[in-house]
Amino acid sequence: MNExxxxxxLLRVAIGRPGPTVPxxxxxxxxxxxxxxxxxxxxxxxxxxxxxxDLSDDQRADIRQLHGAAMARCVQLEHHLLHISRALAAHGIxxxxxxxxxxxxxxxxxxxxxxxxxxxLLIDPSDRIAATEVxxxxxxxxxxxxxxxxxxxxxxVTFTRDRMELDLHQRIGHRALGILVPTRELLDDAVPxxxxxxxxxxxxxxxxxxxSAIHAxxxxxxxxxxxxxxxxxxxxxxxxxxxxxxxxxxxxxxVRSLVERGVLDAFAAAQADVPSAWVDAMRRPNxxxxxxxxxxxxxxxxxxxxxxxxxxxLLGSTRxxxxxxxxxxxxxxxxxxxxxxxxxxxxxxxxxxxxxxxD
Amino acid sequence: MPQVAPHGPSAxxxxxxxxxxxxxxxxxxVVARPRDGAPxxxxxxxxxxxxxLTEWRTADEVDDxxxxxxxTVDPDERRRSRADIITKLTDDELLERA
Numbered sequence: 420m421n422e423x424x425x426x427x428x429l430l431r432v433a434i435g436r437p438g439p440t441v442p443x444x445x446x447x448x449x450x451x452x453x454x455x456x457x458x459x460x461x462x463x464x465x466x467x468x469x470x471x472x473d474l475s476d477d478q479r480a481d482i483r484q485l486h487g488a489a490m491a492r493c494v495q496l497e498h499h500l501l502h503i504s505r506a507l508a509a510h511g512i513x514x515x516x517x518x519x520x521x522x523x524x525x526x527x528x529x530x531x532x533x534x535x536x537x538x539x540l541l542i543d544p545s546d547r548i549a550a551t552e553v554x555x556x557x558x559x560x561x562x563x564x565x566x567x568x569x570x571x572x573x574x575x576v577t578f579t580r581d582r583m584e585l586d587l588h589q590r591i592g593h594r595a596l597g598i599l600v601p602t603r604e605l606l607d608d609a610v611p612x613x614x615x616x617x618x619x620x621x622x623x624x625x626x627x628x629x630x631s632a633i634h635a636x637x638x639x640x641x642x643x644x645x646x647x648x649x650x651x652x653x654x655x656x657x658x659x660x661x662x663x664x665x666x667x668x669x670x671x672x673x674v675r676s677l678v679e680r681g682v683l684d685a686f687a688a689a690q691a692d693v694p695s696a697w698v699d700a701m702r703r704p705n706x707x708x709x710x711x712x713x714x715x716x717x718x719x720x721x722x723x724x725x726x727x728x729x730x731x732x733l734l735g736s737t738r739x740x741x742x743x744x745x746x747x748x749x750x751x752x753x754x755x756x757x758x759x760x761x762x763x764x765x766x767x768x769x770x771x772x773x774x775x776x777x778d
Numbered sequence: 779m780p781q782v783a784p785h786g787p788s789a790x791x792x793x794x795x796x797x798x799x800x801x802x803x804x805x806x807x808v809v810a811r812p813r814d815g816a817p818x819x820x821x822x823x824x825x826x827x828x829x830x831l832t833e834w835r836t837a838d839e840v841d842d843x844x845x846x847x848x849x850t851v852d853p854d855e856r857r858r859s860r861a862d863i864i865t866k867l868t869d870d871e872l873l874e875r876a
Binding site: 468483486491492493494497498502530615616 | 802
């Protein structure tokens with residue numbers, strides 16, 4: 420067994436395929452660690468439940484307990500997702516549930532197969548200030564300060580409350596991706612779904628697939644979770660007839676190459692063949708691409724400088740570019756800016772930001 | 779005659795579960811308490827009652843269903859269990875009454 424077999428085994432649970440390995444008593448601690456870090460405890464629970472293993476009763480009790488804890492967290496988050504969505508709707512603000520909050524109900528055999536660790540909502544950028552006020556009135560506090568002037572540019576603002584996290588997205592991706600994929604089109608095409616007797620909004624099947632693939636691709640290394648990769652696999656397998664529509668829309672937004680890579684990577688991680696409908700759709704020529712964006716996001720390693728350049732090029736005006744760059748160089752307003760004042764400290768800070776994942 | 783818990787349904791009263799977020803845990807269910815979202819885990823018998831209360835039902839109808847599910851359990855004990863479960867669900871504001 421190589422180190423990629425365990426992630427593959429967990430991913431394959433989501434798509435109903437056995438192999439390439441199963442948990443055993445000796446390596447159980449490593450399985451549990453992987454499932455917890457990658458937020459796929461429900462998939463490990465299913466794997467153990469459906470597959471003959473030599474696990475002890477204590478080890479089986481372990482995973483039942485972990486699954487129970489993960490699901491307890493999910494219902495708590497979902498309660499607040501419903502609450503916040505209703506509050507926003509009452510103020511005329513459209514909000515669309517992103518990631519696990521939607522995929523658990525729309526793409527998985529049962530919501531208990533998908534672990535959710537926070538609340539993700541997409542709103543129109545023009546509603547950001549009003550939505551922030553609504554969220555604050557509901558007891559959520561902004562998790563960290565943004566650089567001066569960056570509120571219009573950030574893809575999401577994080578709020579916290581009672582050890583929960585709420586990400587209010589005004590775009591579905593960082594930097595250039597947030598510009599290329601237009602939020603208003605996503606909101607206009609959102610579809611309703613029901614949770615606990617209430618109607619929520621989710622991205623359409625096509626847009627959910629695009630978002631899942633981009634998210635899984637762009638959230639690199641330590642930030643990429645198997646739960647996100649499983650979202651891609653399920654969306655691609657459950658709706659192979661949508662492959663053409665997904666790639667056509669992604670191409671119009673110049674992110675098709677990223678979506679294709681996200682799908683290919685997901686199937687590679689699961690050690691599974693890409694469905695023929697997707698292979699055929701990918702063969703069609705891609706006429707609309709942003710080569711700088713491709714360079715930024717398709718390389719094996721993160722290229723933060725290229726990401727910034729791709730973004731600056733797409734920003735609407737010189738003033739926008741100036742404001743955005745000035746924000747990077749200005750101290751963060753609440754005193755969280757690291758180190759002493761001075762050019763050297765500031766440069767170190769900027770470099771740290773470029774290496775990190777933040778906006 | 780078994781003693782009915784304080785929040786037990788009166789004769790003819792019907793009960794239904796409130797629509798709250800839930801997750802299946804095999805033979806158990808975890809639900810979100812309406813007032814604050816705190817998770818409440820329902821053990822197997824409570825989970826069965828919860829499943830029954832998808833529709834409006836009287837206590838007698840719940841008893842009949844439990845009778846079918848646990849035919850070897852003493853009827854008085856079964857009623858006491860049902861009353862305890864209904865009380866717990868009521869305390870957590872998980873039931874509607876009509």
